[in-house]
Amino acid sequence: MRCPNCGNLQDRVIDSRVSRDGRSIRRRRECVSCRWRFTTYERIEGLVPIIVKRDGRRVPYDRNKIFNGLLLACKKRGIDYETLEKITEKIESEILSLGVKEISTDIIGEKVMEELKKLDDVAYVRFASVYRKFKDASQFVEEIRSLYETPEKTEKKR
Numbered sequence: 001m002r003c004p005n006c007g008n009l010q011d012r013v014i015d016s017r018v019s020r021d022g023r024s025i026r027r028r029r030e031c032v033s034c035r036w037r038f039t040t041y042e043r044i045e046g047l048v049p050i051i052v053k054r055d056g057r058r059v060p061y062d063r064n065k066i067f068n069g070l071l072l073a074c075k076k077r078g079i080d081y082e083t084l085e086k087i088t089e090k091i092e093s094e095i096l097s098l099g100v101k102e103i104s105t106d107i108i109g110e111k112v113m114e115e116l117k118k119l120d121d122v123a124y125v126r127f128a129s130v131y132r133k134f135k136d137a138s139q140f141v142e143e144i145r146s147l148y149e150t151p152e153k154t155e156k157k158r
């Protein structure tokens, strides 16, 4: 987005909310150059899905949860904010393009893991260990081992 204040094209999203009818997203943005804050609205094709948690509870979609999950996994890994922002954007557009009414947190978690696997091994294992709640050490080792397989193998659909 072009900054209305200085014309710079780079900004970061500082807050993001889905409208009540689930058809638009309001974003607060901050220009990375002059720090001017502005708001954009995006219309969504299709619906923003409701998130179904593991215990069956349904909660509104929240982009910040994806971002915060990434941020936590990448703590002290020297990965910049913009990279995480781009990954969040990518995962979000994948979710929205599904055009489904509901989506499980498991599917979102898998998408996050896919991206982290490409980004940083440590961040990936951190996220996966919390997310999948590995039952035992061998499962954990198996996951680490899979990081070193050929890309063709690790990119197979689970």
Ligand SMILES: [Zn+2]
Pocket (backbone or CB within 6 Å): 003, 004, 005, 006, 007, 008, 031, 032, 033, 034, 035, 036
């Ligand atoms: Zn600006």
